[in-house]
Amino acid sequence: MTKAELIEKVTEKMNSLTLKQTEVVVNLIFDSVKDALAKGEKVEIRGFGSFRIRNRGSREGRNPKTGTSVSVPPKKVPFFKTGKELREIVDS
């Protein structure tokens, strides 16, 4: 399912909003999660899961072309932990 398909399905179920209105809301939902993590906040969505930042330390990498070793700087990555309800739905 793509975002466009998600928007179509949500519009059908909501039936008080147009496709365009739903699109704006769906974009806002995902943007608000991104913004919160960009600010270093955690997002907890009951029954679904939580998003937070995980820190990856620096490591030694290798230039695949030349084989010389280079140091890869530490970085942050968005991390999703599946909530209990979703975990159970998927594994049933």
Added chain:
Amino acid sequence: MTKADIVAQIYEKIGLSKKEASDILEIVLGTIKGTLKEAEIVKIAGFGNFLVRKKGARKGRNPKSGEEIEITPRKVVTFKPSIVFKGLVNR
């Protein structure tokens, strides 16, 4: 941030009623859950992909007793953030 904060943002920025904002959020989450239940991938451009992976059986250990136990095969949800999302948290 929780669901209530997301509902408040929909209400403030778009002007839907709190009831409508809450309804649409639940429908979005429910639709994603329903899709993952069918083990179908959910691709949200600019955000990331949610996909279901099958994990085989493996041996684990009870960290308290040290006793070895069999971990049963299972299906798990994984999230792969988009390049945009990864870039956003590293600025």
